[in-house]
Amino acid sequence: MKLYCIGIGPGGEEQMTLRAVRALEKCDCVAGYGLYLDLIENLISDKERIESGMTREVLRCKAAVEAAKQGKTVAVVSSGDAGVYGMASLLLELCEHEPNLEVEVIPGITAACSGGAVLGSPLTCDFACISLSDLLTPWDKIEQRLRGAAAGDFCIVLYNPSSKKRTDHLRRACDILLEIVSPETVCGLVRSIGREGESCTLTTLGELRDTQVDMLTTVFVGNSRTRVMDGRMVTPRGYRGV
Ligand code: SAH
Secondary structure (H helix, E strand, C coil), rough: CCCEECCCEEEEHHCCCCHHHHHHHCEEEEEEEEHHHHHHHHHHHEEEEEEECCCCCHHHHHHHHHHHHCCCCCEEEECCCCCCCCHHHHHHHHHHCCCCCEEEEECCCCHHHHHHHEEEEEECEEEEEEEECCCCCHHHHHHHHHHHHHHHCCCCEECCCCCCCCCCCCHHHHHHHHCCCCCCCCCEECCCCCCCEEEEEEHHHHHHHCCCCCCCCCEEEECCCCECCCCCCCCCCCCCCC
């Protein structure tokens, strides 16, 4: 019995890998957050759906496991990559003691990569991804990771920079980074990557502090060498010796 855990990329069909498309074709049933299922509507119109809201992840994955146990080929879909703040680990945990269920994780383009391409090439060198959501990670752990990334001069990608309930997390994160990092550091914001209305903005860390963002935005903080070149955010690899 087979369960696929599929990352569908940031914007659905056009940004999926061929492997992900082929795996979806084999499925009888698809489980996921409604918005993500809508993004891949053309590929799943003939399939049964297990749909639920964003906060019902555990229920949705359990329902997917039950459907697979009944003999269906099931896909659990996440946006971006299923292993990056996605469903892959939960699904593997739920199937830990299910020897008859085979889970195949199929990678997708995570927001760090798709958003980086929109901005230019900010993640050419070492970078860290940090989620500002404290729903599953305590805030002091998030602060510890921000300080570590800042001290290491990493480019930093901030996922979940805001939500309806948490409107000040980006400002708090910027204040921590500003303890170590220059306010002139180049930053970029990308919203609705790969979807209708995609947009991006360049700014500085000092200004980012006072910028309002929503949960459909991914934030990029450059390292000490990141520059703006022809309107693009670029971290030089160092080939030209600069
Ligand atoms: N598994 C996803 C991440 C889920 S966490 C991935 O690999 O990309 C949700 C966060 O991801 C959002 O708050 C946002 O910061 C980022 N994100 C996901 N899709 C996005 C998109 N299309 N445009 C901009 N940011 C996105």
